Amino acid sequence: MNINGASKQIKPEEVSSHILTKLKKSAEEVVRQPIRNIVLTVPAYFDEYQKGATIQAAEMAGLNVLELISEPSAAAYAYGYDQKQDSNDNLLIFDLGGGTLDVVIVEVKNGIFNVLTIGGDTQLGGRDFDNALMDYVADIIEKKYKKKISGNVRIMQKLMKECIDLKHMLSSANETR
Ligand SMILES: Nc1ncnc2c1ncn2[C@@H]1O[C@H](COP(=O)(O)OP(=O)(O)OP(=O)(O)O)[C@@H](O)[C@H]1O
Ligand SMILES: [Mg+2]
Known part of the structure; x- marks a missing residue:
């Protein structure tokens, strides 16, 4: 540490x-x-x-x-x-x-x-859902804007927070933006 x-x-x-x-x-x-x-x-x-x-x-x-x-x-x-x-x-x-x-x-x-x-x-939990959703969304963004974002820590952290919120919303809704 x-x-x-x-x-x-x-x-x-x-x-x-x-x-x-x-x-x-x-x-x-x-x-x-x-x-x-x-x-x-x-x-x-x-x-x-x-x-x-x-x-x-x-x-x-x-x-x-x-x-x-x-x-x-x-x-x-x-x-x-x-x-x-x-x-x-x-x-x-x-x-x-x-x-x-x-x-x-x-x-x-x-x-x-x-x-x-x-x-x-022991290797399956909410964090794995977050990561899978992150990969999925990051891929769409990179293709759409033709820009690499996976190396940018600040953007990836922001995206992670959005993905977790999205996941929580999808627990009670069938669709979300
Ligand atoms: N409404 C929700 N919909 C989907 N996932 C949720 C919701 N609320 C919390 N989570 C997810 O649940 C996970 C946290 O669960 P919990 O608090 O039971 O974990 P923990 O006991 O700290 O972890 P572990 O038992 O693995 O050590 C997080 O991944 C969080 O995103
Ligand atoms: Mg627990």
Whole structure:
């Protein structure tokens, strides 16, 4: 990593701790009181080492982790599956994120979640949709105006933002300009 011209080695947990510090501050501004105890979610495929590193990152940000739960279990909580009576079921949780696509089967037994199996694609997410749309639009622009734009960082950043907005609009509309 390059900080003010000097090269510095930084561990992933340090990067995570900076993000958590920022989130802690933002949340504190909303609730207007200090936050110390948290419940953290991690992807279902995280191993013990990755979970440990995540807890370390939280501690570096001055947070105390009450519990670490998997993201698909958090989704099941969000839909109230821990409260529903007669909800002894298997849930399929389809989580298309920015970077990865995770498909997880969670078994619900008397309000307790158990991750049965995980699958998906670690190289498929919203960012890939953005890039595909970018390539498509950049190609049209270059052909139409007979000008290369792919080397121009400023233009490409602006185009990327437009493409992401376009993608979001197409989630609720069949057509957009
Ligand atoms: N309305 C929408 N229509 C289409 N895509 C959307 C919409 N809202 C958000 N997205 C896309 O969802 C992605 C972010 O998803 P999410 O917040 O679940 O990712 P994440 O949890 O940070 O990533 P990951 O799980 O891969 O680590 C981005 O690519 C964003 O453009
Ligand atoms: Mg995610």
